[in-house]
Amino acid sequence: MSTTTSELEVAHGGVPAGKEHVYSQQPVLSARNIVITFGRVVGLDGVDLDLYPGEVLAVIGDNGAGKSTLIKCLTGAYVPDSGEIKLNGERVSFRRPQDARDAGIETVYQQLAVIPALDIASNLYLGREDRRKGPLGSVLRMLDKKGMEKRAGESVRNLGIQTIQNMGQAVETLSGGQRQAVAVARAAAFGSKVIVLDEPTAALGVKESGMVLDMVKQLRDKGLSVILISHNMPQVWDVADRIHIQRLGGRAGVITPETHDMGEGVAIMTGATKLSEDAP
Numbered sequence: 119m120s121t122t123t124s125e126l127e128v129a130h131g132g133v134p135a136g137k138e139h140v141y142s143q144q145p146v147l148s149a150r151n152i153v154i155t156f157g158r159v160v161g162l163d164g165v166d167l168d169l170y171p172g173e174v175l176a177v178i179g180d181n182g183a184g185k186s187t188l189i190k191c192l193t194g195a196y197v198p199d200s201g202e203i204k205l206n207g208e209r210v211s212f213r214r215p216q217d218a219r220d221a222g223i224e225t226v227y228q229q230l231a232v233i234p235a236l237d238i239a240s241n242l243y244l245g246r247e248d249r250r251k252g253p254l255g256s257v258l259r260m261l262d263k264k265g266m267e268k269r270a271g272e273s274v275r276n277l278g279i280q281t282i283q284n285m286g287q288a289v290e291t292l293s294g295g296q297r298q299a300v301a302v303a304r305a306a307a308f309g310s311k312v313i314v315l316d317e318p319t320a321a322l323g324v325k326e327s328g329m330v331l332d333m334v335k336q337l338r339d340k341g342l343s344v345i346l347i348s349h350n351m352p353q354v355w356d357v358a359d360r361i362h363i364q365r366l367g368g369r370a371g372v373i374t375p376e377t378h379d380m381g382e383g384v385a386i387m388t389g390a391t392k393l394s395e396d397a398p
Contacts, residue, residue, distance in 0.1 A: 134360065140172060143170060146312060147167075148166075148203070149191070150202045154197075161187040163367040165368060169345060170343065175346070176361045177362045178383065189347060194216070194223075197211075197213060205222075224304075224314070238270060242300065250265075274299070274300075277299070277302065277336050281299070281329070294326060295322050295330060298322065299329065302318065302334075312344075317348060319350060331353060335357060351383065351384065355375045361374065
């Protein structure tokens, strides 16, 4: 017997083995019945989502399924027409991306927001520059460049990134994977609760993609909650704890790599099959 999308909660049996304690906690980020329309086009039609502490939640779906629209609603780029979003159990209403950032939600988009001509430290602290202490900072508004370089280096090392050593190096001299690492390190440095990664490996080779996925695992191991949007199914099944499937503006289900293989996930994503009450 088929079940409706709204009934597909985490209790469907797809809790990752050995992590039952994680899913008994309150979600870090939750959304209920999110609806947004663009004229006569329905972007999201009553979507629910739960993100738990220290998990990687992948969001997959075909083009036009509502993945990016959902993420933009969760991060303040769009304001939903209706529905409820909670952060650590408290209802929030983000009117702009800065509201989400102030609340501890950082987003790394596929089009990296880095300035190639600036060095790594300047990119990490872009828009959040630290001033020097005393009158030099308060009166003359001088930046604490040495301090920012030191803290930038700590952020990079904390993610296990060994291919970047000189924080004074211009970003334009870095490879694609290294630039992505800078963007992820910036998100990790300021995202105290949730980090959203939108297709972080789309333009990268195999080796650089592996480096980025290792960073995602590092973020999870440090207790951060990560939402990963990706079309790369092998990468999703490699790194995700749970997989949220979008279809035609709604949520088709939530599965795990342990309960469903890639073929089954794609079948649900395309509508070839549906989750049922007796499915794991």
